[in-house]
Amino acid sequence: MSNGQSRQISIVTVANEGELLQALAIREVVFIEEQHVPESFDRDANDSGAFHLLAFDGGHAVGTGRLVLLSKPPMGETGSWAQASRMAVLQSHRTAGVGSKLLEALEEEARRRRMAGITLHAPLSSIDFYKKRGYHPVGAVFQEAGMPHLEMHKKTSG
Numbered sequence: 001m002s003n004g005q006s007r008q009i010s011i012v013t014v015a016n017e018g019e020l021l022q023a024l025a026i027r028e029v030v031f032i033e034e035q036h037v038p039e040s041f042d043r044d045a046n047d048s049g050a051f052h053l054l055a056f057d058g059g060h061a062v063g064t065g066r067l068v069l070l071s072k073p074p075m076g077e078t079g080s081w082a083q084a085s086r087m088a089v090l091q092s093h094r095t096a097g098v099g100s101k102l103l104e105a106l107e108e109e110a111r112r113r114r115m116a117g118i119t120l121h122a123p124l125s126s127i128d129f130y131k132k133r134g135y136h137p138v139g140a141v142f143q144e145a146g147m148p149h150l151e152m153h154k155k156t157s158g
């Protein structure tokens with residue numbers, strides 16, 4: 001699937017164990033197999049309490065992302081903040097708008113929960129993706145899961 005090929009993508013809130021397993025399966029392909037992220041890093045304690053999304057192309061799950069409510073705002077910010085993480089789209093479905101739809105839906109959920117903003121840890125390879133969607137880098141590059149990352153912030157509006 002590439003830009004221009006319009007397929008009907010639907011974004012669904014993960015509501016049961018089976019759907020969470022589908023999200024974890026996408027993360028396994030994208031992070032563990034493709035990016036060689038250790039499984040012990042990918043599957044962390046936040047999964048049980050997080051808000052998870054799945055993107056479906058027809059009946060096939062092709063993307064996922066999650067939102068974790070933070071107990072305190074990131075450095076330099078005030079109010080309640082959430083962290084977006086584990087954004088993953090199968091290679092076959094990238095650059096066709098799936099990631100944008102997932103991010104928009106996470107932002108909508110953050111607004112619904114009256115979060116002041118969203119923070120995330122972006123691998124350097126996806127900085128442009130997040131910049132185009134209103135996130136700005138904060139601080140210095142750091143290593144996470146064996147890859148250089150930047151923290152990025154976006155205040156919610158509305």
Ligand SMILES: CC(C)(COP(=O)(O)OP(=O)(O)OC[C@H]1O[C@@H](n2cnc3c(N)ncnc32)[C@H](O)[C@@H]1OP(=O)(O)O)[C@@H](O)C(=O)NCCC(=O)NCCS
Binds near residue numbers: 086094097121123125
């Ligand atoms: C980052 C990711 C989720 C984006 O998903 P996607 O479905 O390809 O995103 P979209 O199609 O909505 O948007 C793609 C846009 O971002 C740009 N883009 C996507 N990945 C990019 C990258 N690695 N570097 C630079 N630009 C990128 C595309 O050129 C496109 O630009 P446009 O807005 O001008 O059209 C996907 O590339 C992915 O799963 N990457 C591997 C996992 C990862 O690194 N996740 C992020 C960290 S948690």
